[in-house]
Amino acid sequence: xxxxxxxxxxxxxxxxxxxxxxxxxxxxxxxxxxxxxxxxxxxxxxxxxxxxxxxxxxxxxxxxxxxxxxxxxxxxxxxxxxxxxxxxxxxxxxxxxxxxxxxxxxxxxxxxxxxxxxxxxxxxxxxxxxxxxxxxxxxxxxxxxxxxxxxxxxxxxxxxxxxxxxxxxxxxxxxxxxxxxxxxxxxxxxxxxxxxxxxxxxxxxxxxxxxxxxxxxxxxxxxxxxxxxxxxxxxxxxxxxxxxxxxxxxxxxxxxxxxxxxxxxxxxxxxxxxxxxxxxxxxxxxxxxxxxxxxxxxxxxxxxx
Amino acid sequence: xxxxxxxxxxxxxxxxxxxxxxxxxxxxxxxxxxxxxxxxxxxxxxxxxxxxxxxxxxxxxxxxxxxxxxxxxxxxxxxxxxxxxxxxxxxxxxxxxxxxxxxxxxxxxxxxxxxxxxxxxxxxxxxxxxxxxxxxxxxxxxxxxxxxxxxxxxxxxxxxxxxxxxxxxxxxxxxxxxxxxxxxxxxxxxxxxxxxxxxxxxxxxxxxxxxxxxxxxxxxxxxxxxxxxxxxxxxxxxxxxxxxxxxxxxxxxxxxxxxxxxxxxxxxxxxxxxxxxxxxxxxxxxxxxxxxxxxxxxxxxxxxx
Numbered sequence: 001x002x003x004x005x006x007x008x009x010x011x012x013x014x015x016x017x018x019x020x021x022x023x024x025x026x027x028x029x030x031x032x033x034x035x036x037x038x039x040x041x042x043x044x045x046x047x048x049x050x051x052x053x054x055x056x057x058x059x060x061x062x063x064x065x066x067x068x069x070x071x072x073x074x075x076x077x078x079x080x081x082x083x084x085x086x087x088x089x090x091x092x093x094x095x096x097x098x099x100x101x102x103x104x105x106x107x108x109x110x111x112x113x114x115x116x117x118x119x120x121x122x123x124x125x126x127x128x129x130x131x132x133x134x135x136x137x138x139x140x141x142x143x144x145x146x147x148x149x150x151x152x153x154x155x156x157x158x159x160x161x162x163x164x165x166x167x168x169x170x171x172x173x174x175x176x177x178x179x180x181x182x183x184x185x186x187x188x189x190x191x192x193x194x195x196x197x198x199x200x201x202x203x204x205x206x207x208x209x210x211x212x213x214x215x216x217x218x219x220x221x222x223x224x225x226x227x228x229x230x231x232x233x234x235x236x237x238x239x240x241x242x243x244x245x246x247x248x249x250x251x252x253x254x255x256x257x258x259x260x261x262x263x264x265x266x267x268x269x270x271x272x273x274x275x276x277x278x279x280x281x282x283x284x285x286x287x288x289x290x291x292x293x294x295x296x297x298x299x300x301x302x303x304x305x
Numbered sequence: 306x307x308x309x310x311x312x313x314x315x316x317x318x319x320x321x322x323x324x325x326x327x328x329x330x331x332x333x334x335x336x337x338x339x340x341x342x343x344x345x346x347x348x349x350x351x352x353x354x355x356x357x358x359x360x361x362x363x364x365x366x367x368x369x370x371x372x373x374x375x376x377x378x379x380x381x382x383x384x385x386x387x388x389x390x391x392x393x394x395x396x397x398x399x400x401x402x403x404x405x406x407x408x409x410x411x412x413x414x415x416x417x418x419x420x421x422x423x424x425x426x427x428x429x430x431x432x433x434x435x436x437x438x439x440x441x442x443x444x445x446x447x448x449x450x451x452x453x454x455x456x457x458x459x460x461x462x463x464x465x466x467x468x469x470x471x472x473x474x475x476x477x478x479x480x481x482x483x484x485x486x487x488x489x490x491x492x493x494x495x496x497x498x499x500x501x502x503x504x505x506x507x508x509x510x511x512x513x514x515x516x517x518x519x520x521x522x523x524x525x526x527x528x529x530x531x532x533x534x535x536x537x538x539x540x541x542x543x544x545x546x547x548x549x550x551x552x553x554x555x556x557x558x559x560x561x562x563x564x565x566x567x568x569x570x571x572x573x574x575x576x577x578x579x580x581x582x583x584x585x586x587x588x589x590x591x592x593x594x595x596x597x598x599x600x601x602x603x604x605x606x607x608x609x610x
Contacts, residue, residue: 007459009505016567058459086462089469095453095462098498123470124463124588125566148400154312154363157391157400158429164394165428193403200314261430262321283429 001136002027002052004042006034006060006100014056014129022272023133026051033100038063040071047075054135055081056128060096069113076118077302080135080295083119084128085110118298120291130279134288135295137277138254142293143223145171146286147216148195149209150228151202152260156195159226159258159282166290170194177219184211203229203260206236210243217251226285228258230267241267245274256285306441307332307357309347311339311365311405319361319434327577328438331356338405343368345376352380359440361433362388365401374418381423382607385440385600388424389433390415423603425596435584439593440600442582443559447598448528450476451591452521453500454514455533456507457565461500464531464563464587471595475499482524489516508534508565511541515548522556531590533563535572546572550579561590 001023005011008030015028027049029042039059046052055075062068075081087096088107114121120135122128146168150156160170173181173194181192185208191197196216202208209229216225227244231237241257248255257278259265268278279285306328310316313335320333332354334347344364351357360380367373380386392401393412419426425440427433451473455461465475478486478499486497490513496502501521507513514534521530532549536542546562553560562583564570573583584590 005459007457007462009457010459010463012505013457013460013565013567020567060462086466089466091469091473091475092462092466094475094498095465095500098496099458099462099502124586125460126586152312152314152318153404154310154315155318155430157312157365157397157404158315160400161391161394161397164396168396170396170399191403193399195400197404200317260318262318262325281429281431 001025001054001056001132002046002049003056004029004031004039004046005058006031007058008032010058010125014125017125017129018132020269021129021133021278022269023129023136034063038068040064040068043071043075043081047078053079054132055079056132057081057083058128059083059085060087060100069117072113072117072119077299080292081119082122082128082131082135084122084124118295118302120295126280127284130284130288131291133272133277134292137272137275138289138292140296142254142289142296144168144293145221145223146226146289147171147173147219147222147224148226148228149198149212149216150195151198151200151209152228153189153191153197153200155228155258155260155282156191156197159228159286160195162283162286166286168286168290171219171222173216174219174221177215180215181212184208203232204236206231206239206243209240210247213244213247213255214251217247217253217255222253224254224256224289226256226258226282226289228260228282230260230263237267241270245271245276248276256289258282258285306330306359306361306437307351307354308361309334309336309344309351310363311336312363313337315363315430319430322430322434323437325574326434326438326583327574328434328441339368343373345369345373348376348380348386352383358384359437360384360386361437362386363433364388364390365392365405374422377418377422377424382604385597386424387427387433387436387440389427389429423600423607425600431585432589435589435593436596438577438582439597442577442580443594443597445601447559447594447601449473449598450526450528451531451594452476452478452524452527452529453531453533454503454517454521455500456503456505456514457533458494458496458502458505460533460563460565460587461496461502464533464591465500467588467591471591473591473595476524476527478521479524479526482520485520486517489513508537509541511536511544511548514545515552518549518552518560519556522552522558522560527558529559529561529594531561531563531587531594533565533587535565535568542572546575550576550581553581561594563587563590
């Protein structure tokens with residue numbers, strides 16, 4: 001994962017935040033006002049860098065539009081380029097002009113660049129980092145049939161709603177899988193319809209989470225598993241994270257893990273280092289998953305052209 | 306601040322998250338499937354509850370539409386009602402039906418409810434909590450002329466861009482204030498144009514932040530001050546938070562504080578308890594500020610009707 005930035009401080013901050021989530025950078029470059037190398041030069045270099053799988057960028061102004069667009073198109077066809085472009089408002093443009101001397105760009109021109117190039121546009125540092133993480137950890141050929149496994153019922157519904165908003169489907173769980181789930185999920189205050197709601201107390205009886213995750217991952221109608229939960233003691237919590245990592249490894253299916261908000265999320269690094277993406281909210285998880293999938297479809301479509 | 310919820314677990318989680326940011330609840334009610342009391346009943350009660358200044362809600366389905374709309378309209382004219390409505394997608398509706406038995410609602414009808422009632426719609430737990438905090442801490446009659454004070458230059462530009470996107474203006478700083486700022490802000494790697502960029506090293510020389518915040522708050526062309534920064538040692542950090550709290554108190558102008566991401570944000574509780582709202586990102590700070598301001602304008606306009 002590489003990062004190029006018109007802001008040195010944002011480069012600094014991102015390279016500090018990444019490792020806190022178990023994500024590390026191959027290269028990072030601060031371009032300042034581009035008096036020498038430009039964003040186009042760096043994109044052209046990074047698209048062939050074997051140590052870089054995903055390119056992230058924070059850009060204020062674009063110098064030499066045509067060569068930038070050409071470099072961006074070329075890079076996006078090889079690797080995902082996740083780009084936070086500012087200075088699309090008069091307020092941001094004025095600020096960028098006094099920061100890096102960037103010239104104002106029009107939002108319409110920028111929208112055209114996004115459509116033509118296949119770049120992944122983002123706004124904000126947290127969305128940028130989430131998206132980079134998703135692209136670096138999620139496997140190829142993502143499907144759209146998601147199984148949701150949650151302890152909190154409200155977050156199960158919210159995750160389903162987020163899937164709908166992001167254009168993903170709720171996987172139809174097979175009757176065989178439902179029969180397995182019914183063996184150990186208590187009948188009251190839970191739901192076996194996708195989203196699977198195992199009840200908030202499953203955070204104490206952590207095997208309920210792990211057995212359910214395993215069963216869902218083995219269902220051939222399920223492409224990905226979104227898990228919302230955690231253990232409530234250090235011991236159950238370690239069982240939980242280790243169990244989810246193992247379930248992803250054994251099934252070969254992608255997992256996305258979301259914490260129960262309000263509790264420490266210091267296990268993010270364990271999950272991400274083991275290749276399981278971790279997100280702060282269900283909305284962020286689902287949005288990133290859908291974006292990675294859309295990019296994969298776009299790249300397959302444009303591959304022959 | 307009161308909270309009503311169709312999900313018991315979300316009520317639980319929110320009442321756990323609030324105090325971590327120094328925000329406390331007057332009342333919280335879990336309505337489940339509304340076999341007895343409805344959301345309309347609770348809204349009608351809370352709108353006259355002297356201990357409640359802001360009402361938050363997570364709702365899946367609406368029973369008896371007309372009486373709900375009437376209660377929502379009545380409550381919104383007295384107090385801000387921040388509402389996270391799910392089940393507007395087929396996926397969310399199906400999930401809600403098996404969770405609280407909620408009937409599906411149409412997104413178009415819901416958009417009509419939002420337009421007619423003055424309710425503040427949100428999506429997601431983090432946005433809900435941010436918005437509730439903003440409404441409970443920001444004072445009446447917010448203006449749209451924002452001064453941005455930042456150490457990281459990229460976040461200064463991003464904050465200006467976020468202001469543009471949210472319909473806020475960058476305050477024009479008076480020449481008198483600029484002369485004061487020039488006395489102690491180093492000339493290199495900084496900017497005296499709004500956004501004021503004091504340089505990343507100001508996190509070590511914390512008086513630069515505090516003197517700048519004070520000068521900006523005293524400028525009659527400035528309605529609010531957004532500060533992005535922190536001290537890098539426990540001592541400078543305490544000086545920083547105490548100094549900002551004091552500057553808000555003395556000036557009577559609203560401050561919004563944003564951490565430098567990647568560092569512990571455990572001072573959120575100190576700031577919020579002292580009445581200074583704290584946000585995780587510049588985008589979240591600016592969006593909430595603009596929403597509170599829009600609601601205040603709407604309420605003034607509809608007051609006589």
